[in-house]
Amino acid sequence: MNTDMQHGLMRKKAHGDLDTVWKRLLDTLTAAKAPVFATVDHRANAQGAGLDMTGARVVIFGNPAVGTALMQAAPEAALDLPLKILVWESPDGVMLSWSDPAWIAGRYGAAPNLEVVAKMRGMLEKLTSAAAGS
Template identity: 40%
Template sequence: MKTFVTAAAIALMSAVPALADLVKVESRHSVPATLDALEMALDKAGATVFARVDHAKGAEGIGEELAASQLLIFGNPKIGTPAMQADARAGLFLPLKALAYEDSEGKVWLTYEDPVMMFEGLDIKANAEFIAGMTAALQKLSEAATQ
């Protein structure tokens, strides 16, 4: 029993930092409207939207329910290419993703992974110029999508 409790505690502790690596911005809009606004901002910025995944619709397809939740997959080679030149494994985290979802209180959030933490463990310096660019771009895009 003691081994199980220790293993569970270690698993829980290792999961907590992953959640801390997420940036969460409250949106004034619905989930679809938030991602529509994000898509428009991405288009203006010259980025490419690769896919939009409606998780709630997927759950509906198997007779289950989920609160509104949509994922947008997007990128810009001007920002992503330098990351992959520094370490090809950066491709595991690219293209970028943003999730808009409604929480149990009815609030809508736009969430994305913090670029500084995203590449942790790779051969990429935390102060790399492209990380600063990615961080600034995501902040600007999330502001445009949520306000």
């Protein structure tokens, strides 16, 4: 896993093509009973505007029983919540990227070692590992 803590970005290389990794991610979210609020297919949207780009899809999901605790500690964290995972095609293969909840907490003045942050980090690790096929 690659990290860019200056920007709060976490990255993991996945096994398989974009469609396979995307399906694994959505199936894992369903199995975890994590509500999916929206999905965005950036490539399809670009093509609809007459543009082209590599594959990039975002799933927006969360558990209000968990995320609310972080927003109570730092209301502006709502700008980065619900959580999101990006599945995208890079020159090195398909990647998963997401914002580290500890970085989100710190960005808005909440303690990065809050219990809710640990829960979010654990869930993101589980979801991305399953989606990556690792």
